[in-house]
Amino acid sequence: MRRMIFRRELKSNARGLVIWSLVLGGLVLMMMSVYPSFAEDAQTAEEMLNVFPEPLAKVFGMDTLNLGTYTGFYGVEVHLINTLVGSVYAALLAAGMLAKEENDHTAEFLLSKPVTRIEVTGQKLAAVLTNLFMLNAVIAAVSFACTGFADEAVELDILVWYLLATFLLHVTVASVSFLLSAVMRRTRSIVSLALGIVFLSYALHIMAGLSDRFDFLRHVSLFSFTDAAAIVENGGLDAPCAAVMVLVSLLCALGAIGYYHNKDITG
Template sequence: MAIPLFLKVLKDQRRGFLGWSIGLVAIVSIQLSVFPTVRSSAEGLATFLKNYPEALQKIFRMEDYTSGPGYLSTELFSFMLPLIFIAVGTGWGANATAQEEERRTADLLLTLPISRPRILLTKIVSGITAQIVLVLILFLTLFIGIRFVDISLPVSKILAGSASGALLGVTFHAVATLFGSIFGKKSVALGGAIALAIAGFLFYSLAPLVHTFDRVLGINPFQWALGKNPLKGGLDFGYATLSILTSIIIYGASVSVLRSRDISN
């Protein structure tokens, strides 16, 4: 790893990352602050949910909405938190090399006496570091926050829930990095990774309703990260391993592509 580059990436991204972190803490805090009202209206909500279209209940995994873990799963882990992890991941992935090529800084960076794989691996490590820090921020926010609203969750489940976001973030960080390595354009890297993320989310959300989508759930990163409801069941070891291995393969492909192609100017 090239330490000066690693530190430079962290420094360059600090403002954007700070913004996403504040957003994450704010969203979690706001949702937690609403929970006492939800719990006190459990009876009314139960009636409301009973009349809620079954299809929507399935899409938003709304079972057990009035329990602490059920509420957090529905309100945070089904959409908002994955979105933040994926946004950070795709952004950092698209910046890895595509931005350097577009801004022509790649001509200086890639003519230093450091191999292209080492440069890209440094960028990958910095992106993974950002995901780990986000996990820590989310973990601490939940760990502290649930105490204020009297939700009981074991530390292992909070950690599993937080880590599930990073599994998605890292996967789509890898995808954006790969598109950037192939095409050298930030818009393609970002757009391609986000399009895949949206497709994955739709397939995952509609799987309870569409048999075809349900059949391919086993290859969907959203299923790997969220399918077993990490706040209740913890992370599925098999799925987590599959997610990590997939990311490693995509990162490997990124390095291989960048290593052997012309750098555009």
């Protein structure tokens, strides 16, 4: 029973993991397969992008990133897909992880077994993190495989920072969603709120890039913490931003475990 919950969650979420991995891996492959065309005529590509309004170019990092390089093209065309779509998966995965036991009326049966509530939340959280790790492993494998499309030497350190930032963002979103799953009872409400947080954070990131008046929003948007242009400018993920995401993840995980330990379970 000690690891049965972990194995059960991995099995029940395996189909979703495969589908989301194929979708994200396929998107990375599809987008990066276009890169050689841009690299061959980088000047023309840059001239085409000049028609974009300056604020819009700034939002997507086109004012900083060079589409004629692998990491620049990846940062503009792929990194946002990985962070946004992957965050949706992380939210959906973690949002109902605990609440579903009450919704499906299996909580009392589960807790009647020789397992503590801390073990239940710990194993479910471990299952969430394992799924996210496997998803990001697929993204990383395809991303590195696609470097074969590049004729120039790829800045692998920047690519690694992109991937690390993506994984850290997914973990943060999942941790917040996991806390909601522990505190709230209705899975549908939890999923809606978790997805709302993801899209609100993305909207704040867009607003921060559109106008200097809203630049302060960068400090509250997780997507601004993992911005590709900022990673290239800093030569890596900003340490304070990474620390905030790690801290939020830890606090949410511990909060979920602590709250569920004392929660009045009905169902």
